[in-house]
Amino acid sequence: MIEIRYTIKLLSPLRIGTGIGKAAYLDNTIVRDNFGQPIIPGSSLKGKVRATATRLAEPLGFRVHSQSEKPNGCLSDGMTICDICRIFGAAQVPGNLYFENAVVSADIQKVIFQLDRERRDHQLTPRAALSFGQNIRTNVAIDRRTHTSLADHLFSTESVGSPVIFNGSIRSEKSMPVSLRDAALLVSALQFIDHLGGGRGRGLGRCEIRVDDLLMDGASKLDQLAVLLESGEVK
Numbered sequence: 001m002i003e004i005r006y007t008i009k010l011l012s013p014l015r016i017g018t019g020i021g022k023a024a025y026l027d028n029t030i031v032r033d034n035f036g037q038p039i040i041p042g043s044s045l046k047g048k049v050r051a052t053a054t055r056l057a058e059p060l061g062f063r064v065h066s067q068s069e070k071p072n073g074c075l076s077d078g079m080t081i082c083d084i085c086r087i088f089g090a091a092q093v094p095g096n097l098y099f100e101n102a103v104v105s106a107d108i109q110k111v112i113f114q115l116d117r118e119r120r121d122h123q124l125t126p127r128a129a130l131s132f133g134q135n136i137r138t139n140v141a142i143d144r145r146t147h148t149s150l151a152d153h154l155f156s157t158e159s160v161g162s163p164v165i166f167n168g169s170i171r172s173e174k175s176m177p178v179s180l181r182d183a184a185l186l187v188s189a190l191q192f193i194d195h196l197g198g199g200r201g202r203g204l205g206r207c208e209i210r211v212d213d214l215l216m217d218g219a220s221k222l223d224q225l226a227v228l229l230e231s232g233e234v235k
């Protein structure tokens, strides 16, 4: 069983929208947990890590199926499974990995809870969690064909302001072994990611991801991983 713990530092506002509006003034809200704090959904990160790992896989000596020959993934034609589908899952095989939601770092959470506790003590509605890091942008919808603004088409979207730090982890299921070599691919992919969410063209979602620890059966393997990556032995 492996666990990769990571830190995501936002370098510009992050937009991972729910696609759902709120009241009348927000057309697209960001994803939040039950306490109202912004999160980075594990599913979003998984998609990004998989896409990045797919690009890195071949140079690192992992087998990847051809996306054009097998658009539905491995096993769609009864062939052997490639490394990417083995690690991340394919249509007929469950993935080996569980990506938890990344949450606002514990230090920031403590401050937010403290601020909301003080507001409650003063009989005020707690709102620090909801307003923390919140950016709301109102845009004019542009007609893509004529490049002119559409009359009466204002829309507002919400994003998480920077700098905010998130923490999260990726774990493998107990029954499915993930090797140190597989972990090296995942760690390389994480470190390679430089943006998340939407609006990349507008400079949104720039980030840095740092891997804080790699645990295999509870023991830290960060040193061994560094040796493996430096030696080029991932191949």
Ligand SMILES: [Zn+2]
Binding pocket: 064, 065, 073, 074, 081, 082, 083, 084, 085, 086, 090
């Ligand atoms: Zn595959």
